[in-house]
Amino acid sequence: MAKATAALHGTAYLASRRARHIRERLIEVLLFFAALISVVTTVAIVYVLVKESVVFFEQVPLRDFLTDRQWTPLFDDAHFGIVVLLSGTLTSSFVALAVAIPLGTIIAIYLSEFAPYRLREMVKPVLEMLGGVPTIVYGYFALLFVTPLLQKVMPGLPGFNLLSAGLVMGIMIIPYVSSISEDAMRAVPMALREGSYAMGATRFQTATRVVVPAAFSGIASAYILGISRAVGETMILAVAGGMQPNLTFNPLEPAATITAYIVQVALGDLPHGSVGYQTIFAAGLTLMLFTLACNLAGHVLRKRFREAY
Amino acid sequence: MHRKHQDVVFALVGIVALMVAVLTFLTLFVNMAVDGLPRLDWHFFTSFPSRRATQAGILSAWVGSTLVMLVTAFFAVPLGVASGIYLEEYARKSWVTDLIEINITNLAGVPSIVYGLLALGLFVYQFGLGQSILSAGLTLALLILPVVIVATREAIRSIPQVIREGSYALGATRWQTVRYHILPYSSAGILTGIIIGMARAIGETAPIITIGALTFIAFLPPAPLKAEPPFVSFDWLMSPFTVMPIQMFNWTSRPEAAFQDNAAAAGFVLVFMTLAMNGLAIWLRYRLRRNIKW
The missing domain is CATH 1.10.3720.10 (MetI-like)
Known part of the structure; x- marks a missing residue:
């Protein structure tokens, strides 16, 4: 009888331990994703800047961008120096x-x-x-x-x-x-x-x-x-x-x-x-x-x- | 004995350099107070901007700033504190941890206007959030995230290891240790960081202009509370808005002196708010340093 109760307690204990373990892991994963947000931010910054710049450099050659001595992007005679x-x-x-x-x-x-x-x-x-x-x-x-x-x-x-x-x-x-x-x-x-x-x-x-x-x-x-x-x-x-x-x-x-x-x-x-x-x-x-x-x-x-x- | 004179001369030079910095700040403050204080009355806080300088006020600006700050705090505080906890209490030494750490240092050095470009490309167009309070709040949240993370880490790091060991010895799990010991003991330090971050966010102009916030807003966002169920509404998140620094920018760039006085008044309110917040943070830190004896 006493043995049976102990066994019962044992399984309940194990189950609660497992639940606790799962909760601990879950929290760690959540915290990790929060920490990852800062890396995602950097990636997003680079992504947005590069994506729009690629379209820009398809229309304006990089050479002009670096060597032109005028900056008049909104004029009819546009220069992008x-x-x-x-x-x-x-x-x-x-x-x-x-x-x-x-x-x-x-x-x-x-x-x-x-x-x-x-x-x-x-x-x-x-x-x-x-x-x-x-x-x-x-x-x-x-x-x-x-x-x-x-x-x-x-x-x-x-x-x-x-x-x-x-x-x-x-x-x-x-x-x-x-x-x-x-x-x-x-x-x-x-x-x-x-x-x-x-x-x-x-x-x-x-x-x-x-x-x-x-x-x-x-x-x-x-x-x-x-x-x-x-x-x-x-x-x-x-x-x-x-x-x-x-x-x-x-x-x-x-x-x-x-x-x-x-x-x-x-x-x-x-x-x-x-x-x-x-x-x-x-x-x-x-x-x-x-x-x-x-x-x-x-x-x-x-x-x-x-x-x- | 002229070597000794060098010391005296340098001490004088040091005091002069300090005075240049401090006196410039005082001049700025007094100059703005002289021009702006006569405009500061109840009417100024309860009126919309107007074409007539003397009738114009900052109602839409301070309401906008408050709402944007709510969104910013809602995202930046949990994310920043969680990141800080992860890096201090959970992270093992690995290349991912190194990457995150280097990255946070670098993010702190990215000019704020670049965050504005990020938000313009991502939040405004890609996610379709538009030029809304939500976009602005998210942008500023990302901007102050490094500040909150660094403050959280410093606060946690100052807790001695024996506290953790005691908690583990009593059978507490890692999360229980964090929840019942680490967080309560570091809360004042974390709060200091949050206040400094928010003080920075409230004065940021460039990223919000970049996402295309309007400079002339003569209405308020929809109210968050309603008379009929479900009583709360989140329509205000998607509303166009303006904030205090943008209102000040708008008035500063007008040629009429009357509008520039409005700018001074708005600037006075803005400086007063940021100084009050920074002062609170400094005072908190000072008390913290005095009270803690592990």
């Missing part, structure tokens, strides 16, 4: 990085090596918030505050120009550069600094000759992130940089960037399937390849200059 848009993107990014990289690095060194603890704890959240401001707000600021201000110094400056958009974009990127660089510098072990001080070095010498080289791979990733933010930034340029395609490397002129062009087309009413509609995917693909190249370069730099302690 991406160089025109690329020049705007590169010029504005250059201005932005000329602001963000020096200032971001100085702020990072200051916060990591010089600033008292209380100041650092106070400033970091403020910088973080600076990076959280919507970019359209920065666009408004560039167009309606910075440009009029610059026009007082440079009377000939047009209302739309890459300089003011680039400057504001640089301020926007500072927190990205400074916070990652600072994290990298703070990860450098204290013993290295102490060794440097013991040799009689000052704070400044320790910071620039010991800490910065030791943290270089992290600082390089911060710069790379800054570059890809600058290249992909859209609203500041669409608002303050102008939407006229213009092959120029002069930041005092208005010019459309790749991103501003996409916004301009999206604001209009282009029929689905027209060449004009496909240009934005070709432009987007160019942008995507550019940021991908940045990320790869960052990866290589990190590997190359990684210092392990």
Whole structure:
């Protein structure tokens, strides 16, 4: 009798164990599919960009796309020279990085090596918030505050120009550069600094000759992130940089960037399937390849200059 | 002794650099407040956009933003948290796991406008969702997914291994450990990430413009609650819409100063919201760091 109950309990136990096992497996599979969504997203991005670009390049030879010096996709005499848009993107990014990289690095060194603890704890959240401001707000600021201000110094400056958009974009990127660089510098072990001080070095010498080289791979990733933010930034340029395609490397002129062009087309009413509609995917693909190249370069730099302690 | 002077000089340079960043931000905020605050009244929140600047308001914009955020949170939160849990608690070291991890890092660096192109090609045309609240919400959900995943992983990683071992020692399964220990202990950290992600989504303009959201909307989406059964309606998901940053963009690009004041007012509301959300997240993180002693 007692034996029979035990056996009964045994089968019930086994059944519940099996049910539990199945439930566990099911949950794991569900979680796995959730994690896979991010891979699906990447595949979908590449699929959409390539699919529409293929149709585009059937009508516009790749050679023209790369070598033509005009960008007039919506005119009767259509030209599709991406160089025109690329020049705007590169010029504005250059201005932005000329602001963000020096200032971001100085702020990072200051916060990591010089600033008292209380100041650092106070400033970091403020910088973080600076990076959280919507970019359209920065666009408004560039167009309606910075440009009029610059026009007082440079009377000939047009209302739309890459300089003011680039400057504001640089301020926007500072927190990205400074916070990652600072994290990298703070990860450098204290013993290295102490060794440097013991040799009689000052704070400044320790910071620039010991800490910065030791943290270089992290600082390089911060710069790379800054570059890809600058290249992909859209609203500041669409608002303050102008939407006229213009092959120029002069930041005092208005010019459309790749991103501003996409916004301009999206604001209009282009029929689905027209060449004009496909240009934005070709432009987007160019942008995507550019940021991908940045990320790869960052990866290589990190590997190359990684210092392990 | 001029080596020592270098230290003082650099400290000054550092403070100046910090001031440039912080003062620019203050100028931006004050400038917008001066231009925009006079426009901020009850009427501004309860009126549709209008051809007359002084009568225009942000009703359709804030309602649109709220609804889009609901959709975004509905998709991004469960997916992001589930991905984070999988990668930290379940995934074994394999090439699939490596692929997922590298991929998330890369996705975080993709410009937001590219997500807009993805949504335009996929959601709007391929899936036929149109230029709707649902399309926009899904787009932003994909955009902030890496933020939620990374925050979830960091929160989970900070839980010491002994907690898991204790749970397993008492015979709990993996899911029971996650459900009753890992999730509750990491919830504040996860919440921080969700808030930061949502603050980013609410200010995103480019991807939503790219899917073709209209800039002038003088009506509200159908109400989600109805008087007759079944009482709830999801028609609003497919409705055309506008959001706060697009409304601001529209007003900024008008030449009339009166509309630009409206833009300043809308921008003030937008910055206030994102700052409040970011501030909340920072405060949560600060409390978290202080309270946890394993």
